Amino acid sequence: MRLSPLPSPAATRRRSLLTLLILVLVLSSATACQRGSAQPEAADQAPDVAMTFAVSPDPPAVGWSTAVVTLADAHGQPIEAARVRLRGDMNHPGMQPVLAEAADAGGGQYAAQLGWTMAGDWFVIVTAELPDGRQAVRRFDLRVRTP
């Protein structure tokens, strides 16, 4: 039986360093390869559309609030007949999101009831499917207070 010669310590060290370097490079490059869903705003197909978000009471407290989303085109004209969905999440993971579909209130305004379950930092992702088939997506940050 022939035994293969043992690699020298220097060769082993070089190989180990190379492995480490490759690992670091793979990890670093992974940050540049974010998936499509990485940022919800990336799904925005209508940057020309103006979207506002208002909530009443303002600032909102734990419990129910009325959220109003307003859509306008590049000329400031209200966009009607859109389908508007809202999703509220806490900044901290591990909380159930608040999901709602807004009703068309006319004049480019869409209203929904949102039930805040805990005080703290929230963000709402509003997704509007526009009549022209495009999708407008925006993020709004807000702080919910203790009642």
Added chain:
Amino acid sequence: MSSTSVAERPASPRRTPIALYQPQPEVDLLRTRRLGRLLRWRWGRLAFQLPLLGLAALLVYDGLTGPQLASQNLATVITWVHYRGLVVLALLLVGNLFCMGCPFTLPRTLARRLSGRGRRWPKALRNKWLAIALLVLSLWAYEWLDLWASPVLTAWFIVAYFVAAFVLEALFAESPFCKYVCPLGTFNFVSSTVAPYQIVARDHDVCRTCAGKECVNGSAQALGCGTELFVPAMRSNLDCTLCLDCVRACPYDNVALARRPRLHEVYQDSYPRRWDVAFLFLVFAFAGVGNAFGMVPPVYALAAWLSSVLGTGNEALLLAIILGAIMVAMPVGLGLAAAWLSRRLVAGRGRGEPLRAVMARYAPAVLPLAFAVWFAHYTFHFLTGALTAVPVLQSFLLDHGIAWLGREPNWSLAALLPTDWITPLNIGVVVVGLMASLSALSRRGSRPAQMPWMVLFVLVALAAVVIFTLPMEMRGLQG
């Protein structure tokens, strides 16, 4: 009158060493049929580490490439909701299972090759001071960077652990990362006093005559204890990673993972009597309160007041002051004051006892309460959000075109228990912890000397109860 003469008396027994009666452990996990065989298997630890390595890789991948929304990313959900909750549950039910399956130590072989002979960990650092500093530093960084809210930072946090373990393994011949550096390990070592199992020698006589001491020195076939614990001298779970290298290294099969009373080391007063160990326990207790305090409204009022007084909005500085006061100044100041008062209240010669000895006697009694506070906090997050892992995993799979778990994530899944139940549960846990701490305290020293510590423990418990009854606000300090 006895007729027995002096000459007739039976000869006194010869003064030869007599083996003390040592009952065999009633329950030894290593002797159970299937689990015992798996645990003692040469690759037994690897069998636990590989799934966790796969999970860590998944978290890093999703953290770096997935949705940068904490509630929709596996990195943040699993790390900050599940890991912490499951760790404290495992500690309570079995023991230090996370360190047993820790994936961070897996690149050890590669590091050892890189290091060659390596060197010894500096003597000045062979204590818990660095571990205390890094525990506090990691809790400060968690708040400052809002780690819970950032999948990418959480991913890098995991990578940093791998790198730190790797570098230390590469630089030093022993395994200093677990024993002297790792904040997660520090948390687990201290908490594992609540564990119902401990590594023990089955027969101390076997250890007495053992020449090689393979459990700590290792052998050609197996590694010895990475944290350099000698099995027959182990009197607590402190520093035990449950790697079971000692079990595999022992040529006499003389190591047991035996069932024992919880809090054994606290009740038996068997921790090392050192300043660093005593302060570690106190810092651990106050850090539990400080970590929970970071999520309730008064912390924001305090930060705003501090900001106006100091004329700065520097979040890192404000947090350093607040957390430094709670996690460092208070345990050190109040601990020293309690020890000094204890000594003053003792009559007679006890007054001349070194402060270190007084501190080391009483400080470990805080551990049941300290663990209770951490347990209440971490299980709060776990019980309110354990099921959120399901829709996040569904979403992850759907992102990759896999519909095994359904075609639409079920975002209605979240809490394991009604949230109204959780606050009373938390308070109950803290009360049980306080009772256990007071019970442990009652077995140490004299009643007057216990009083300052009793007051301190009650104050810590009261602070925890007040925090848990306040509305939780999950947000960053400056937001």
